Amino acid sequence: MPFSSLQLNLAAVLKCGQSFRWSILPLPATEAGPTHEYRLCLRDRVVCLRQATDTLFYRAAFPDPQPPQSQLAQRDAETLAWLRDYFQLDIDLVWLYDQWSERDKVLARFRDRFTGIRVLRQDPWENVVSFICSSNNNISRITKMVQGLCNHYSPPLLSLPDPSNPSLFLPYHPFPPPSTLAQPDVSTTLRTLGFGYRAAFIQKTAKYLVDIHGSNTLIDDPSEASERWLRGLRSTSTADAREELLKLTGVGRKVADCILLMSLNKKEVVPVDTHVHQIAVKYYGMKGSSSGKTNMTPKLYEELNAKLVSIWGDYAGWAHCVMFAADLKSFADFNATPSSSPQKKSTTPKRKREDRLKDEVDCLPTPPITPGPTTLSRAAIEAASAILKGEPCDLSPETVQLSVAERVKRRRNVK
DNA sequence: TCATCACCGATA
DNA sequence: ATCGGTGATG
Numbered sequence: 001m002p003f004s005s006l007q008l009n010l011a012a013v014l015k016c017g018q019s020f021r022w023s024i025l026p027l028p029a030t031e032a033g034p035t036h037e038y039r040l041c042l043r044d045r046v047v048c049l050r051q052a053t054d055t056l057f058y059r060a061a062f063p064d065p066q067p068p069q070s071q072l073a074q075r076d077a078e079t080l081a082w083l084r085d086y087f088q089l090d091i092d093l094v095w096l097y098d099q100w101s102e103r104d105k106v107l108a109r110f111r112d113r114f115t116g117i118r119v120l121r122q123d124p125w126e127n128v129v130s131f132i133c134s135s136n137n138n139i140s141r142i143t144k145m146v147q148g149l150c151n152h153y154s155p156p157l158l159s160l161p162d163p164s165n166p167s168l169f170l171p172y173h174p175f176p177p178p179s180t181l182a183q184p185d186v187s188t189t190l191r192t193l194g195f196g197y198r199a200a201f202i203q204k205t206a207k208y209l210v211d212i213h214g215s216n217t218l219i220d221d222p223s224e225a226s227e228r229w230l231r232g233l234r235s236t237s238t239a240d241a242r243e244e245l246l247k248l249t250g251v252g253r254k255v256a257d258c259i260l261l262m263s264l265n266k267k268e269v270v271p272v273d274t275h276v277h278q279i280a281v282k283y284y285g286m287k288g289s290s291s292g293k294t295n296m297t298p299k300l301y302e303e304l305n306a307k308l309v310s311i312w313g314d315y316a317g318w319a320h321c322v323m324f325a326a327d328l329k330s331f332a333d334f335n336a337t338p339s340s341s342p343q344k345k346s347t348t349p350k351r352k353r354e355d356r357l358k359d360e361v362d363c364l365p366t367p368p369i370t371p372g373p374t375t376l377s378r379a380a381i382e383a384a385s386a387i388l389k390g391e392p393c394d395l396s397p398e399t400v401q402l403s404v405a406e407r408v409k410r411r412r413n414v415k
Numbered sequence: 416t417c418a419t420c421a422c423c424g425a426t427a
Numbered sequence: 428a429t430c431g432g433t434g435a436t437g
Contacts, residue, residue: 017431135432141425142431201433212426252433273431296432326423328431 003056009095009116010051014038014324015205016118017139018262021175027163037163041150041172043222047079048162057159058083063158077366093318094116100319107319108281114326119318124230125174125209125223127263132201132250132257134258135315141194145393148193153180177216178226181206196401201250209250235264244298253301261317270308270320272301280304329333 014022023039027050028375034057050057060079067075084090093116101108124392129149155173180186181202190199201202214225221228233241241264245256257271274296279284286307294300312319 132433136423136430138425138431191423194424197421197433198423250433254432258431271431275431295418323430344426 001056002054003054005051006115008087008118010049011324012117019122019141019186026162041157041174043174046158046172046393061158061160068072088118088121096315096318100312103313107322110322110326114322117322117325119321122263123177124259125178125227126261127259128205128248131255131258132205134255135198150175153391154191175226178206178209179224198250204249204251205391232337238266238269267317268309269317272304277304279327282306337380
């Protein structure tokens with residue numbers, strides 16, 4: 001379907017720490033077109049996506065090889081409906097970027113470099129488990145843990161060929177339901193899978209949900225009662241939904257807020273972690289102890305949250321996601337394929353830190369001006385005239401190449 | 416209400 | 428020692 005990458009940047013969105021279950025498969029090199037395929041296993045199908053600048057390619061694979069013709073259209077409609085819901089495609093992200101840029105100079109500087117960063121609307125149950133895993137943890141390990149959990153606790157729905165090696169078939173496992181993870185032995189099993197102290201949290205949370213909200217399924221809906229209950233929090237107030245989430249073991253304020261934002265429709269919620277804290281201190285004049293570390297007290301959490309909401313407004317959670325993805329420029333970090341390719345990892349950790357530091361410099365409130373002769377791009381000229389008129393303008397690295405000398409010169413010419 | 420600590424595993 | 432936290436203590 002026709003869809004601008006300005007509205008959705010798949011590569012970035014699927015790796016920025018929202019969802020941890022997408023397979024990212026490199027495609028055989030071609031002249032042009034998509035370089036990767038992204039796959040996610042749902043309960044009844046595997047969704048496969050590719051992206052070009054103006055097109056989003058989608059298809060779904062099913063277990064049964066030859067469905068009746070009549071099913072095909074129906075299934076396609078379902079997949080498309082799922083895409084719209086999951087990626088919230090009806091929300092105009094470009095318009096949001098515009099709104100934020102008017103209110104916030106900092107965000108304005110990121111807009112052209114980090115386009116298409118949007119909040120997903122995920123399955124709440126999967127979201128709960130994934131983010132219990134996220135405490136004191138990093139994206140690449142969380143990804144491995146979640147994938148390991150699915151592989152261990154749910155049978156493969158189907159297998160699909162690896163695009164870069166079509167004779168190799170990769171199995172796809174759905175996310176297991178609460179009743180499966182509620183079993184008493186899950187705690188120790190997950191521990192052997194490398195979940196550490198989070199293993200017990202997950203089992204306890206699953207058991208709690210099943211005990212309190214049930215595990216029965218409906219005729220036409222494979223999801224369990226507690227999953228439906230969680231989904232029902234979408235139509236509950238933010239405060240009430242948060243209160244419910246905080247009852248789950250392993251879910252504190254930060255994790256609860258992640259779930260509220262990323263699967264329960266609470267677009268104004270800004271999860272505050274130490275990273276966001278640093279962003280707030282650096283760009284938005286929040287106090288941070290000069291000695292380095294600050295304790296994240298509930299009080300401070302509220303202050304930060306309030307501050308960021310006051311800056312970003314109604315869709316603050318979405319704006320936070322852009323800032324987070326921008327700052328987390330470790331998109332080069334964890335490479336494609338989930339299970340296989342352990343070697344690749346060793347090349348990256350060194351670069352990561354450097355990239356980050358470099359990025360931080362780029363984003364300082366007063367960007368460094370590169371001295372020396374400069375060819376003025378059209379963007380730079382536009383920016384220059386905007387500066388002279390006192391208007392907000394694009395200060396992307398390209399634009400910033402405009403030297404100080406040039407700015408002064410142009411200023412004189414106009415006056 | 417606030418501060419500290421253990422917890423698990425990876426990395427610098 | 429630090430990290431994209433939480434729960435249990437004082």
